[in-house]
Amino acid sequence: MATVTPTGVEIDQRTLTAMVRAMFPHANFPDGPYARTAAAIVDAAQNDVRMGAQLAQGMRLLDVAGGAPFAQLDAETAGAVLRGMSGTAFFEAVRSQTVLTLYNDPEVWSLLGYEGPSFEQGGYLHRGFADLDWLPDPRVEEES
Amino acid sequence: MPDTAGNGNVTSAQELGRAAVSGRHFDHDDADVVVVVGSGAGGGTLANELCRQGIRTVVLEAGPHLTADDYSQDEWTAFNQMAWLDARTTSGSWRVARDFPNLPAWTVKAVGGSSTHWAGACPRFKEHEFRAKETYGGGIDGASLLDWPIGADDLGPYYDKGEIKMGVTHRHGRPPLPANNNYKVFANGAERVGYRQYATGPYATNAEPYDGRPATVQDGFNFQGDKQGSKWSTLVAELPKAAKTGKLDLRPDSHVVQITHDGRGHIDGVLYLDADGALQRQRAKAVCVAGNSIETARLLLLSSSPSHPDGLANSSGQVGRNYMRHLTASVYGRFPQPVHMYRGETMAGIIGDESGHDPDRGFAGGFYMEPLSLGVPFLAAFIDPGAWGPEFTAAMDAYDRTAGMWLVGEDMPQETNRVTLNSDVSDQHGLPAPNVHFDDHPNDLAMRDYAWAKGQAVYEAVGADSVTLTPPYPTTHNLGTCRMSERPQDGVVDKFGRAHDVPNLFVSDGSVFTTGAAANPTLTIVALAIRQAEYIGDQVRAGAL
Numbered sequence: 001m002a003t004v005t006p007t008g009v010e011i012d013q014r015t016l017t018a019m020v021r022a023m024f025p026h027a028n029f030p031d032g033p034y035a036r037t038a039a040a041i042v043d044a045a046q047n048d049v050r051m052g053a054q055l056a057q058g059m060r061l062l063d064v065a066g067g068a069p070f071a072q073l074d075a076e077t078a079g080a081v082l083r084g085m086s087g088t089a090f091f092e093a094v095r096s097q098t099v100l101t102l103y104n105d106p107e108v109w110s111l112l113g114y115e116g117p118s119f120e121q122g123g124y125l126h127r128g129f130a131d132l133d134w135l136p137d138p139r140v141e142e143e144s
Numbered sequence: 145m146p147d148t149a150g151n152g153n154v155t156s157a158q159e160l161g162r163a164a165v166s167g168r169h170f171d172h173d174d175a176d177v178v179v180v181v182g183s184g185a186g187g188g189t190l191a192n193e194l195c196r197q198g199i200r201t202v203v204l205e206a207g208p209h210l211t212a213d214d215y216s217q218d219e220w221t222a223f224n225q226m227a228w229l230d231a232r233t234t235s236g237s238w239r240v241a242r243d244f245p246n247l248p249a250w251t252v253k254a255v256g257g258s259s260t261h262w263a264g265a266c267p268r269f270k271e272h273e274f275r276a277k278e279t280y281g282g283g284i285d286g287a288s289l290l291d292w293p294i295g296a297d298d299l300g301p302y303y304d305k306g307e308i309k310m311g312v313t314h315r316h317g318r319p320p321l322p323a324n325n326n327y328k329v330f331a332n333g334a335e336r337v338g339y340r341q342y343a344t345g346p347y348a349t350n351a352e353p354y355d356g357r358p359a360t361v362q363d364g365f366n367f368q369g370d371k372q373g374s375k376w377s378t379l380v381a382e383l384p385k386a387a388k389t390g391k392l393d394l395r396p397d398s399h400v401v402q403i404t405h406d407g408r409g410h411i412d413g414v415l416y417l418d419a420d421g422a423l424q425r426q427r428a429k430a431v432c433v434a435g436n437s438i439e440t441a442r443l444l445l446l447s448s449s450p451s452h453p454d455g456l457a458n459s460s461g462q463v464g465r466n467y468m469r470h471l472t473a474s475v476y477g478r479f480p481q482p483v484h485m486y487r488g489e490t491m492a493g494i495i496g497d498e499s500g501h502d503p504d505r506g507f508a509g510g511f512y513m514e515p516l517s518l519g520v521p522f523l524a525a526f527i528d529p530g531a532w533g534p535e536f537t538a539a540m541d542a543y544d545r546t547a548g549m550w551l552v553g554e555d556m557p558q559e560t561n562r563v564t565l566n567s568d569v570s571d572q573h574g575l576p577a578p579n580v581h582f583d584d585h586p587n588d589l590a591m592r593d594y595a596w597a598k599g600q601a602v603y604e605a606v607g608a609d610s611v612t613l614t615p616p617y618p619t620t621h622n623l624g625t626c627r628m629s630e631r632p633q634d635g636v637v638d639k640f641g642r643a644h645d646v647p648n649l650f651v652s653d654g655s656v657f658t659t660g661a662a663a664n665p666t667l668t669i670v671a672l673a674i675r676q677a678e679y680i681g682d683q684v685r686a687g688a689l
Binding site for chain 1: 216217218219220314320321322323324325327328329331332334335340341342343344360361362363364365371372481482483484486487488519520521523524525530532533534536537540541543544606
């Protein structure tokens with residue numbers, strides 16, 4: 001019986017990375033952003049007893065719920081395992097931290113076509129704030 | 145009056161923001177000052193208008209003095225730097241209580257308050273919106289509708305002054321902003337569904353230099369403080385002017401914990417925690433509270449005393465009640481071709497065709513549609529809170545082909561929608577946290593469903609592949625809780641924002657809204673503050689304060 005000590009929880013980051021990817025599957029994302037997200041979750045758990053305990057317990061179940069280690073499951077089975085856990089404290093801890101971390105990653109911004117901070121480059125005034133060309137230029141004045 | 149002299153005379157946002165704190169210091173025992181609690185759209189404007197009349201004014205701002213160089217164009221960094229994150233709780237059936245139980249509102253704790261965060265949309269109230277009870281029939285079940293004690297005629301001249309002060313586009317000769325990408329989708333959709341009342345404003349951001357501030361560079365980060373300073377805020381527009389008069393003593397990191405009164409029930413000062421956590425007293429001849437609706441009501445409730453056991457100015461029992469938050473909902477449309485909605489002004493546009501009162505639609509009151517952009521971090525957090533899986537990631541994958549709009553409309557006041565003190569939860573100072581209770585009124589739900597469908601139609605008219613109907617974010621338009629009323633038993637303050645119960649206590653923010661109307665509230669808050677400052681000046685000169 002493993003002892004759960006939240007400040008020293010051992011989490012398999014590869015499994016956690018697989019979980020985060022299965023939760024938020026972007027076909028064109030490399031492993032980097034997902035691995036960084038998993039690392040951030042483990043970091044957060046170091047400072048949060050409840051999260052650490054939930055993570056330690058939840059990861060154990062994750063690795064048996066699909067009949068094989070989670071990282072080895074096909075997408076369909078992995079999705080079913082996750083749906084079975086959705087709404088639980090463990091699942092929510094991972095999901096909410098992932099939303100905060102995965103989409104706050106400059107590599108992800110670039111993959112999704114978001115250019116982010118602009119002020120140092122003079123804003124978007126000369127960098128395409130009005131470059132949409134598949135619709136006519138609309139009226140900007142109020143109706144007279 | 146704003147400096148309209150020419151385009152060459154521009155000061156940087158950093159310099160203007162630094163100049164908001166004057167270095168003047170009035171004595172803690174100086175009982176001849178007016179204390180203003182809060183430095184946002186209401187408090188900051190009021191302070192400037194008082195100082196210009198020669199009235200020495202102490203502004204106590206709970207948050208730090210952030211300026212342009214401090215602001216970050218990373219959404220979460222900016223949020224954690226600027227937002228009011230002190231302990232708060234929620235209750236009621238509104239979805240925010242489930243999605244964001246400790247974040248009922250997205251307001252700012254910093255010099256300039258939420259005027260540093262607002263986007264800039266500046267519609268006026270319509271004439272009938274001051275008479276919501278009369279217009280909507282008064283008999284809407286469960287709604288505590290009341291007519292304002294003032295009308296469009298009373299406020300009209302102050303709307304003019306506010307628009308001139310703020311440099312609102314499309315008004316008083318200010319040119320419109322150009323169409324950005326998000327607006328192009330929005331306005332073409334509007335045209336194709338038959339709407340006519342669309343434009344890129346009125347919007348309080350400079351299309352060209354004005355009032356010593358530069359034109360926009362379309363950087364897209366209005367919500368994160370505006371490093372350019374082209375957007376009107378009290379930080380860069382009102383407070384530096386107030387400081388220049390020599391009559392302003394602005395103290396950041398000063399959290400007011402109690403308004404104090406003498407044996408006659410007249411206000412004689414405030415107690416506040418300074419930056420070191422030491423309790424200070426500032427005497428005053430009048431106190432004006434402008435902490436945004438949640439904190440304003442909370443401070444009056446915290447200021448209970450043996451003679452006012454239910455809180456200050458609360459003989460009516462109305463303090464904290466009739467909390468309103470506007471309809472709020474959003475629509476995000478995904479298109480076959482690029483949009484890049486994040487490039488440019490965050491909310492520079494409006495559709496007004498649905499803003500009237502037309503009960504045939506199945507609800508009372510109206511709503512505006514306004515373009516809205518969120519960056520990737522915030523879109524992920526807010527487009528469908530709690531969502532995950534392939535449908536969610538497909539929406540995010542389409543980020544650069546996405547257009548967004550916000551739906552903002554009148555919600556019904558209800559007595560039970562209410563800010564109270566939570567005796568079980570304290571903030572970092574040990575003060576009871578505010579609890580915000582809110583249930584959507586059936587009228588709100590009917591309007592939201594209708595507005596979602598109309599927003600969807602706008603995007604489908606220009607070829608959207610799919611849309612997401614996004615539920616309300618944490619509240620940015622916090623209104624009511626100290627409503628203005630003709631009769632003392634119906635509300636907290638009179639038509640000038642003076643407490644019915646206390647002659648030298650004023651409320652100077654959106655808390656005083658009797659009803660919410662459909663319009664974004666900042667312009668009306670500013671107009672009311674200008675009008676209130678005139679009234680206070682008259683009272684001071686007459687020796688009545």
